[in-house]
Amino acid sequence: MVAIAGRGWTAVVVLAAAFTTAMLGTTLPTPLYPEYQRVLGFGELVTTLVFATYAVGVIAALLLTGRWSDELGRRPMLQAGLALSGASALVFLFAGTTGWLFAGRILSGFSAGIFAGTATAAVVDVAPDKARAGLVAAAANMGGLGLGPLVAGVLGQYAPAPLRLPYAVDLGLVVLASIGVALVPEPVERAPRPRLALQRITVPAGVRATFARAAIAGFAGFAVLGLFTGVSPAFLSTVLHDTNRALTGVVVLSVFAASTAGQVTSARLTERRAMILGCAGLIAGMVLIGASLPLASLAALLGGAVIAGFGQGMGFRAGLIALTSAAPARQRGELTSTYFFVLYIGITLPVVGVGAAATAFGLIISGVVFAAGVAALAAVALALLSRSRAASVPAEGGRSAGGAR
CATH class of the missing domain: 1.20.1250.20 (MFS general substrate transporter like domains)
Known part of the structure; x- marks a missing residue:
């Protein structure tokens, strides 16, 4: 070979x-x-x-x-x-x-x-x-x-x-x-004596505020991915009355394609701007997705999928870069693993909640509540970003004044 x-x-x-x-x-x-x-x-x-x-x-x-x-x-x-x-x-x-x-x-x-x-x-x-x-x-x-x-x-x-x-x-x-x-x-040299330890889940004290913002936005974004990969066939068949499996594939592909585009775009922006736009995209996308269910509108669902997917991609990459930049080098791997741990909790629990709620209240109500919850989480991340910005401005002004004196 x-x-x-x-x-x-x-x-x-x-x-x-x-x-x-x-x-x-x-x-x-x-x-x-x-x-x-x-x-x-x-x-x-x-x-x-x-x-x-x-x-x-x-x-x-x-x-x-x-x-x-x-x-x-x-x-x-x-x-x-x-x-x-x-x-x-x-x-x-x-x-x-x-x-x-x-x-x-x-x-x-x-x-x-x-x-x-x-x-x-x-x-x-x-x-x-x-x-x-x-x-x-x-x-x-x-x-x-x-x-x-x-x-x-x-x-x-x-x-x-x-x-x-x-x-x-x-x-x-x-x-x-x-x-x-x-x-x-x-591509890498194998360790002479491999030490196969478990990956620790931890957040260093100095980056907890950054982690909170990134994790909340990331949780919300991955919940959207979970919704489309776990529940979208039911939405299409039960609510929109379209059982075409190829259409389901197109809808799910649109979310992940938009996520990829969002990640590429975020590379050209500052982390803060990308995170803000990502959260805004999640909110706008979830408004469309939530509205698409009672309206039984495929166009609104697709539009929401693309906008929310784009926002998820921007927020995910911005959060990951912010964390890896802020973390001490020796704790970077553990912090990244903790971040992904939160993301995959996000892709799991909300979707199970939708399934349980759908059994009791129907897909439309459970889907609208899910959309509102994701939008609320993205809004919380936006508020935390605004608060961190407001806190940094006086500090920067104080340093400038001190330098002038």
């Missing part, structure tokens, strides 16, 4: 393709949930619990393996992540009961938890331009998450065996990605 050059854009493309493949598998079931409900006989609450199991797997992998790629090397961890992704696809391929869905989702979560940090680090390791590499990694991550529902939606709508064929295609992609990863030489 001929190895690819250790560093360069060819290696970046191969690793980014593997990253996209791994993340594609995590959202593949999204447009198929209504069919699972029909075949296996469960309701919206079970659907959201199946979805939430994925986030539990991600959090567990982040806590357990957060530092492992630094000790064992990038390639072994990427191969482990792809193996778990393939195992998840196999479980879904032969799923015959609801229990299989839970098993497949937790395997998928472990895969994503391993890939999220390891693949990003590996892409940056081999890239000639580190700044551009970060954007490539973000695009691969969000692009894969968006492509999963589109691939499954198109195949599920227009090809035979809707609950089988998407996972067979995914398995083929995983095999190709595994070959690609095997061709890329290991």
Whole structure:
């Protein structure tokens, strides 16, 4: 087997393709949930619990393996992540009961938890331009998450065996990605004596105010991602009376594509401005999404998805940069892991709440309340940003006056 050059854009493309493949598998079931409900006989609450199991797997992998790629090397961890992704696809391929869905989702979560940090680090390791590499990694991550529902939606709508064929295609992609990863030489040196410690969840005292702003905005933004990947098929079929699986894929893709665009745009702005615009985008997007449900308007839902997704991408990247810039170097990894821990709580709990509320009050009421809650959280983050700005202005003025004297 001929190895690819250790560093360069060819290696970046191969690793980014593997990253996209791994993340594609995590959202593949999204447009198929209504069919699972029909075949296996469960309701919206079970659907959201199946979805939430994925986030539990991600959090567990982040806590357990957060530092492992630094000790064992990038390639072994990427191969482990792809193996778990393939195992998840196999479980879904032969799923015959609801229990299989839970098993497949937790395997998928472990895969994503391993890939999220390891693949990003590996892409940056081999890239000639580190700044551009970060954007490539973000695009691969969000692009894969968006492509999963589109691939499954198109195949599920227009090809035979809707609950089988998407996972067979995914398995083929995983095999190709595994070959690609095997061709890329290991970019970091393996530790002589690997120390596989758990990742700590902590926030240094000096950055708690920054963390609070970033975490609240990030929680709100990831709740939006959870809503569209976990509940959007039910909104489309029950509220808008459109059961086309391909349309579900397009709606979910629009959120992740807009998120990617928001991250790219935020790179050209200051962190504060990007965070402000991101929170404003979340508020505006959730107003549209909340209005789309009682109005039964697909246009309003799509518009809200794009605006909220764009705001989520801006706020997410700005918050991450603010934290990594403010944190002491030795605590940066722990702080980043804590940030992602909060984000994946955000992608889980609110969506389960929507599922539970939908059972009692219906999807329209639960969706409107969810939209209002996310908008309120984004408004709180905006208020904290304004307060921190107001506090810094007198301090800056005092220093200027002192200097004049």
